[in-house]
Amino acid sequence: MKIRCFVAVILGVILIGAAVLLTVGTKQNNSGLLQEYAKKQLENETEKLAMKLTMFISGNMDNIVVLSDKIAQIEKENWDQKELGEFLQKASTQMQYSDMNLCGTDGKGIDLTGREQKVDFCSYYKSALMGDTTVAISSFYEGSTSDLMIYTTPIRDNGEIVGVLRASMELEVLQSMMSTITFRGKEDIYLLKRNGAIITEISEENNTDFFSLIKMEDDSFSQLQQVIKQGKSILTEASIDGEVCYLSFNGIKNIKEGGVMLTIPRDQLLSLFEFDEKVNLNNWQLILLLTVIISTIALATIALMESIGRLRVQDLAYYDDVTESINYNGFRKEALAQLHKPVEDEYAIVEISIDRFDYIKAFFGTQEGKRIFKFISKVLKENMKEGELFCRFNTDYFLLFLSYHSKEELANRLSFLDIKMSRFDEKDKENDKYELKLHYGIYCIEEDVDDIDVMVSRAYLALLQVKNDRKQPYEFYSNAMQSRILDEKEIEEHMYTALEEKEFLVYLQPKYDLNTGLQVGAEALVRWMHPDKGLMYPGRFIGVFEKNGFIVKLDMYILDVLCHRLKIWMSKGYRPMPLSINISRLNLFDENFVDNIESTLERYGIPANLIEIEIAEEVVTDNIDLLSSLIIRLKEYGFLISMDDFGTGTTSMSTLYNVPVDELKLDRKFLLGAEKTDRGKNVIKSIIELAKRLDIKVVSEGVENKSQAQMLKELGCDMIQGYVFSDPLPIREYEDYAYGPNARENKIW
Secondary structure (H helix, E strand, O other): OHHHHHHHHHHHHHHHHHHHHHHHOOHHHHHHHHHHHHHHHHHHHHHHHHHHHHHHHHHHHHHHHHHHHHHHOOOHHHOOOHHHHHHHHHHHHHOOOOEEEEEOOOOEEEEOOOOEEEOOOOHHHHHHHOOOOEEEEEOOOOOOOOOEEEEEEEEEEOOEEEEEEEEEEOHHHHHHHOOOOOOOOOOEEEEEEOOOEEEEEEOOOOOOEHHHHEEOOHHHHHHHHHHHHHOOEEEEEEEEOOEEEEEEEEEOOOOOOEEEEEEEEHHHHHHOOOOOOOOOHHHHHHHHHHHHHHHHHHHHHHHHHHHHHHHHHHHHHHEEOOOOEEOHHHHHHHHHHHHOOOOOOEEEEEEEEEOOHHHHHHHHOHHHHHHHHHHHHHHHHHOOOOOOEEEEEOOOEEEEEEEEOOHHHHHHHHHHHHHHHOOOOHHHHHHOOOOOOEEEEEEEOOOOOOOHHHHHHHHHHHHHOOOOOOOOOEEEOOHHHHHHHHHHHHHHHHHHHHHHOOOEEEEEEEEEEOOOOOEEEEEEEEEEEEOOOEEEOHHHHHHHHHHHOOHHHHHHHHHHHHHHHHHHHHHOOOOOOOEEEEOOHHHHOOOOHHHHHHHHHHHHOOOHHHEEEEEEHHHHHHOHHHHHHHHHHHHHHOOEEEEEEEOOOOOOHHHHHHOOOOEEEEOHHHHHHHHHOHHHHHHHHHHHHHHHHOOOEEEEEOOOOHHHHHHHHHHOOOEEEOOOOOOOEEHHHHHHHHHOOOHHHOOOO
């Protein structure tokens, strides 16, 4: 409201000043001032049009986000119900959307008529799967030749992206808003893309490229191209069809593709504001002055009424009810404003993650999660300085906008805040519910001061370095991390295609019995044969998949490959040995996980004891209450359960007693320690003795030579695996290794 009123008042002052000067100047001066006045009118009308479209698009973005929140409250299996379809149909009509598409994470969507559509071709759909809400000029369905205004947003269920909502709007809706009465139809109005392509226009001729219509000096032409590309504003002159015209451009802030361009011949614009010299000067002066006053009052009134009408929408757009503070929209807006103030302080963006929040919410409930959010918000409110900000971000993260003078000072400040926030429920500590532990990713702002999203992504990249580190609570962003961002984006853009094209390859690394020396099974490992990057190892992409949730699909794909291969071997008369597969924590927290893997085995007719499920020790210890019942259920069905990376976490004897695993896989660091000292050997021996008392087998991975294998045998270890005996092998090579004519020769001694 303040901005619009300010613009109206400034416009009024300009008009009054122009009126006074016009009445006392010479005819020549009148002509010059009229020209400036006319150009200012053109500039103002362009800005008003851009602002009107910006507000319209922003309102639609808010609407589709609200709709996605409503859909998230409905169980996914009920998305095809008639009631939801009717609700979306009604919303589509009210909000002027021409169509809507409710999409799953499998690249398939259903439109308002119930027809299934394929949407994985759309990059904005893929962006939504990564958490982005976008608006773009694009095609709604594959093969469509007409462009539409496409709004795309993720559907989140307790922070997890379970689908995507897409809505389309005919460009005619925007076209109907691109009008002005100021120039009496003598102007042409264009909606342009940043490359100069004409999206839609209000003019007599149909063209596709605005730059091909105009002629101007090279420097001015380059400047115009640059301004349009950046989405800023400019008023300039150019020749169109041999006639000198004024060009006025203004970018639309919340759509990267678009901006508004008004053009009008110079002579026609000036003729609209010429005065009849026969009119008495005093009468003309009075008429102009009254016009100025009435226009100013009208503009201020319009601004006030529009602001009152948008007040509730703005509250929803910039406010977080849970934390009773600004949300990310408000954070982004206020942070940008602060960065453009002339202050000496340096600023940093800090992203905070709550460790094991999925476990806390699942075990203690949603209300406990909200209680944590409110507590963190209270601490932050009490410790923010002037000009500093915070908000809740992406459901269970927080963002801080902090001032600082040195990195050391900033680190000490975060340590202080960490102590304050870690005291959650300190008075009830005897209950020992859980430890509230936080991690911090820090980006010290040095550039890109106009793009908060970029800053947040860099803070998040720094956070990823320490997110699972129990010792180091924070990390600063470095430029070296940028290449990783680009690599992750490329990986995410291609991962669904890779799954469809079967680019993920399953390798099997044999496991050996230390008593007989013979092979007794194998562990499944994954490689990615990328068409451009070549063969990629898990360290390159598994972390990305864990972050975006794609790991769930990859786990089930690998299980399907293993079951298919076991069925082939059984049909050939081989005696298949158990194959182990690592399962991510995301799958373990899926309530349908057990049913999914059971149905996969039943589809292929594979006995459950041929599949060994490996779960990382850290996942078990962090979620013992939840996973104990899950493991019991898996064992009842017949699966073998292995605790992977044993020794990297804090497993206690009581944990092993309460979690019925069949196997412990010793982390490689134990083996390295045992080679150097007797103390290291004694640690391994103690673990093996404890495991045997609990009827748990022990596997040591990462064995590099036969002397290590001999030592492990003497200590009582049951099985080993390592590169010294066999590399991970592609499935067909493994089949020959394990079941070929020379299989009996594959002994470790």
